[in-house]
Amino acid sequence: MSPSNQESSKEGIAGLAYPVKRYITGHDLNTGESIYTDAPELCTAEVPGFGIASRSYATLKLPTELADDQDLKAHLSQDSPTSYTRSTEFLVPSSELNTQTGQFELGGANVINLDIDPGAVGHMHRTVSLDISTCVMGEVYHELDSGQKVLLKAGDHIVQRATMHRWINASKTHHARVIAVLLPCAPFKVKGQYVTEEHRFGTGKPHCNSRGRALHTNRHYQEWIWQQLPVDFLEQHQPRT
Template identity: 25%
Template structure:
């Protein structure tokens, strides 16, 4: 992946026909959103509320959700080689699965944890960042779900996002 365009992701979305049978509603290749310095985000799907409404006809993979919304977000995040992340907090419960390469999970307590292909992180509204310190691309599958604000010692923590998605 180093000197070539990021691969597209095939996204298959199901729905129902008039007879209430399951059908393939969409089957298409999705490209990453270009970014000057990465990471690159590929929007796969989102829902603007919980529980999600599965009856709509809008392609919610095209929704501009920002980093978080009031429902769910599923995306692929590609990190170029030797790219530092930015520490941030979203008010979400995140399931992060490393599909390719490895990243370093950095937390605001100073800890750094290497996460490799096939491993996953459950991210619970903490200040965190992702660094790719290798010479290869890293690819993460990220599922974000709206959460209640964390409360520590009676203090309600808020989102802290020093960048735009």
């Protein structure tokens, strides 16, 4: 069986030269051979002032239930928590306490694609998860709430352990792309307090448990952030063209 998105002729996403393609493998029930399964095109969602987000794949729990294609059926459905249509939901679901057993039940995995607009600046946020985020195109700054920053070039990646961060496209003329794999983590404390999902927008005040808004910002906030960067930082890290 050929993957249904292989011959896609759609124009590039958010002005990019090509759209992201996602292929899913499976097994032929008659021969037992490995095959490519039918996979819908990525369902994209515009994040105003930042770019485009899309969910590549998600699972409800780990280990993943591959038997009888349970994971694939859930991903292809319209109403499952792991549906491919839920492009701005970045956790699936987070760790929760089972009131009957008293044990924490961890959630699943989530793979997301972020196409970041030229010069775009995301807001400071965190999810309670272990994320492996790879820059696959362009260059992006990854900034922590401590003020520390690193520049990721294509091929560089971040192992992010539930830390406050934001993404900044290092170029004001070219798009950038980051692919992130989010994995569940057990609840933990920092300075005696449980770490929770948190979002800080232009005011700097925290907005907690704001599901599906992890990258929303606006053009004015984006311009304001660039104005706040120190002169020596701008001189040393001129936006790439």
